Amino acid sequence: MKVVRRTRVIYSFSPRRKPVEYVKPQELVLFETEDALGGQVTDETVSLNTLDWAKVDGATGPVFVKSAEPGDTLVVEVLDIRINERGVMVTIPKQGILGGKKFKPSAKLIGISRGRVNFEKGMRIKVNPMIGTIGVSPASGSVPSGFLGRHGGNMDVKELTAGSRLYLPVFSKGALFAVGDLHAVQADGELCVSSVEVAGEVLLRFNLVKGRCPVWPVLESRDSFAILACGDTLDEAAVSATDCAVAALTREYDWAFEKAYMFGSLAVNLEINQAVDPKKGVRAVISKEFMSRDSLLT
Amino acid sequence: MKVVRRTRVIYSFSPRRKPVEYVKPQELVLFETEDALGGQVTDETVSLNTLDWAKVDGATGPVFVKSAEPGDTLVVEVLDIRINERGVMVTIPKQGILGGKKFKPSAKLIGISRGRVNFEKGMRIKVNPMIGTIGVSPASGSVPSGFLGRHGGNMDVKELTAGSRLYLPVFSKGALFAVGDLHAVQADGELCVSSVEVAGEVLLRFNLVKGRCPVWPVLESRDSFAILACGDTLDEAAVSATDCAVAALTREYDWAFEKAYMFGSLAVNLEINQAVDPKKGVRAVISKEFMSRDSLLT
Numbered sequence: 001m002k003v004v005r006r007t008r009v010i011y012s013f014s015p016r017r018k019p020v021e022y023v024k025p026q027e028l029v030l031f032e033t034e035d036a037l038g039g040q041v042t043d044e045t046v047s048l049n050t051l052d053w054a055k056v057d058g059a060t061g062p063v064f065v066k067s068a069e070p071g072d073t074l075v076v077e078v079l080d081i082r083i084n085e086r087g088v089m090v091t092i093p094k095q096g097i098l099g100g101k102k103f104k105p106s107a108k109l110i111g112i113s114r115g116r117v118n119f120e121k122g123m124r125i126k127v128n129p130m131i132g133t134i135g136v137s138p139a140s141g142s143v144p145s146g147f148l149g150r151h152g153g154n155m156d157v158k159e160l161t162a163g164s165r166l167y168l169p170v171f172s173k174g175a176l177f178a179v180g181d182l183h184a185v186q187a188d189g190e191l192c193v194s195s196v197e198v199a200g201e202v203l204l205r206f207n208l209v210k211g212r213c214p215v216w217p218v219l220e221s222r223d224s225f226a227i228l229a230c231g232d233t234l235d236e237a238a239v240s241a242t243d244c245a246v247a248a249l250t251r252e253y254d255w256a257f258e259k260a261y262m263f264g265s266l267a268v269n270l271e272i273n274q275a276v277d278p279k280k281g282v283r284a285v286i287s288k289e290f291m292s293r294d295s296l297l298t
Numbered sequence: 299m300k301v302v303r304r305t306r307v308i309y310s311f312s313p314r315r316k317p318v319e320y321v322k323p324q325e326l327v328l329f330e331t332e333d334a335l336g337g338q339v340t341d342e343t344v345s346l347n348t349l350d351w352a353k354v355d356g357a358t359g360p361v362f363v364k365s366a367e368p369g370d371t372l373v374v375e376v377l378d379i380r381i382n383e384r385g386v387m388v389t390i391p392k393q394g395i396l397g398g399k400k401f402k403p404s405a406k407l408i409g410i411s412r413g414r415v416n417f418e419k420g421m422r423i424k425v426n427p428m429i430g431t432i433g434v435s436p437a438s439g440s441v442p443s444g445f446l447g448r449h450g451g452n453m454d455v456k457e458l459t460a461g462s463r464l465y466l467p468v469f470s471k472g473a474l475f476a477v478g479d480l481h482a483v484q485a486d487g488e489l490c491v492s493s494v495e496v497a498g499e500v501l502l503r504f505n506l507v508k509g510r511c512p513v514w515p516v517l518e519s520r521d522s523f524a525i526l527a528c529g530d531t532l533d534e535a536a537v538s539a540t541d542c543a544v545a546a547l548t549r550e551y552d553w554a555f556e557k558a559y560m561f562g563s564l565a566v567n568l569e570i571n572q573a574v575d576p577k578k579g580v581r582a583v584i585s586k587e588f589m590s591r592d593s594l595l596t
Contacts, residue, residue, distance in 0.1 A: 089560045089563070091556045091559055091560060096559065096563075097536055097537055097540040097568075098537065098540055098541060098544065098559060100537070101541075101555070103555050103556055103559065104556055106556045106557075106560075108557075108560060117564065119560075119561060119564065123551075123561075123588075125564055125565060185564050186563065186564065187562070187563060187564055187565055187566050187567045187568075188567040188568050188569065189536065189540070189563075189566070189567065189568030190563055191540050191543075191544070191559065191562040191563045191566060191568070192559040192560050192562060192563040193563075194560070194563060195563055195564065196564065233531060233532070233533050234531070234532035234533045234536060235531050235532045235533065235573065235578070238395055238487065238532060238570070238573050239395055239396065239398070242395040242396055242487070242489050243396060243399075245489075246396065246489070253418075253421075257399070257401050258389045258401055258402055258404045259404075259406075261389055261394065261396060261401065261489065261490040262387045262389060262404075262406060262417075262490050262492070263417060263421075264485070264489040264490060265387070265394075265484065265485060265487075265488055265489045265490040265491075265492060265493055266415065266417065266423055266483050266484065266485055266493065266494065267423060267485055268485050268487070268489060269485045269486040269487065270395075270485075270486050270487030270489070270570045270573060271486065271569065271570065272536070272568045272569065272570060272580075275533065275536050275568060280533070282570075290421075
């Protein structure tokens with residue numbers, strides 16, 4: 001097993017980044033990750049003005065996956081997610097879905113024990129450890145790791161948990177994969193812009209599908225596939241997710257557009273990932289009963 | 299039990315409408331409902347141009363609920379939903395999430411038997427009979443029954459099934475309630491603008507909470523409450539749903555805004571009802587473990 005330390009952190013995805021590790025398909029790789037605030041908040045009285053904002057939303061990597069070429073699919077199996085025993089949440093003025101309201105900056109340290117997040121005395125929420133940021137380099141240029149797009153990034157999908165499998169399109173040689181920003185628990189929407197941000201470790205295994213890739217990242221859970229689209233607005237993201245799902249249905253069943261569009265109304269659920277980042281994320285979810293992996297790759 | 303026939307159909311909610319029936323709180327009322335296309339599509343070769351579009355999106359009613367006054371909550375218990383054995387779907391150019399694409403008008407008759415929708419040979423989907431349109435009259439003016447708003451209307455919430463309970467704000471004496479537009483099954487988003495549109499019967503029981511009402515309609519399911527907000531865009535609807543949910547959390551726990559906002563990030567899921575009507579619908583869902591009915595009424 002290879003280990004990538006949490007000191008190997010990047011703040012943007014780019015094909016120009018030098019890999020910090022080289023791994024083969026099927027090899028186990030453990031990524032240590034810092035929390036989304038870069039471990040800077042250790043005290044609730046901290047002034048958020050004093051934080052180094054260049055050190056938030058980091059991801060551990062990038063790792064070069066041997067044999068990965070542009071046009072391939074990088075398959076990421078999430079084997080395990082371990083989170084630390086203390087997380088942190090923040091409210092930041094102008095941020096989150098209610099960023100238009102007046103409110104104060106604040107920080108809250110949150111203990112995590114026995115499978116529960118201890119928000120307050122008597123207010124415990126079941127943990128659902130998940131990956132906030134996961135992706136590969138874009139074909140050119142540089143995308144901040146706090147953003148999301150076709151390359152993945154800060155998607156904040158609460159279903160991205162141990163046992164799931166993510167299909168990412170490869171845009172550059174070696175894929176240049178990185179992962180970070182674990183959440184102990186997050187609801188769909190991530191209303192206030194932060195979840196229980198927590199450091200931890202992610203155990204992954206990579207694989208490749210050569211010569212084919214998805215339009216948007218695709219998440220495979222036990223019973224369903226989710227197309228992870230994004231856009232400047234939720235509405236735009238919903239259009240992209242729907243477009244991709246209906247096209248996949250036409251391939252799966254050799255249907256005309258109209259029939260696939262109808263069937264989508266019955267069997268494709270549009271769900272919200274997060275509605276608080278510069279790009280908003282919507283997933284189109286369809287049961288494996290009605291969709292095979294092959295129709296999601298082109 | 300009172301019965302309201304499906305011939306008693308309205309195409310807009312308005313305080314000026316004459317009630318077709320008077321019912322008391324706790325009385326059982328059976329509403330017969332026509333499908334959303336007014337029963338006009340009985341043949342897949344029908345030209346949608348020949349349909350009378352003034353006769354779509356009807357609702358059965360309105361019913362005057364005794365003692366209901368503006369400022370009260372009309373509690374609607376959904377005791378049973380029975381649907382016919384044949385439904386219909388349509389695609390209509392320019393409509394639905396992919397309305398920007400070119401496609402043909404089309405109609406599809408769909409058999410429903412043994413708890414399954416028979417979309418195609420070998421393609422059966424489990425039914426989930428639900429109410430598309432349900433609401434009361436606004437305070438003034440007139441709202442087409444195909445629209446949605448604070449009064450309810452064409453909300454297309456797939457969780458609005460038998461066993462659920464809907465809390466509607468009352469805006470006029472007697473509430474002037476109507477219901478229609480059953481769906482045999484619908485996914486979140488209602489991508490193509492229609493679901494399996496079906497005629498049927500809905501058995502309801504009304505109750506009142508005097509002098510208090512929700513900001514947006516609230517749906518109570520077995521384990522959760524959902525605030526049913528809407529807006530011109532999904533993003534706008536998400537803001538309204540979040541605003542209402544966070545305010546309810548401040549009431550429930552006597553918390554400052556910041557703490558309620560944080561907790562919302564962990565425990566309030568934003569979900570999409572439909573993204574295809576003139577107003578888009580987003581629901582904020584929170585477990586009953588963390589929310590009581592009282593904090594949702596003001």
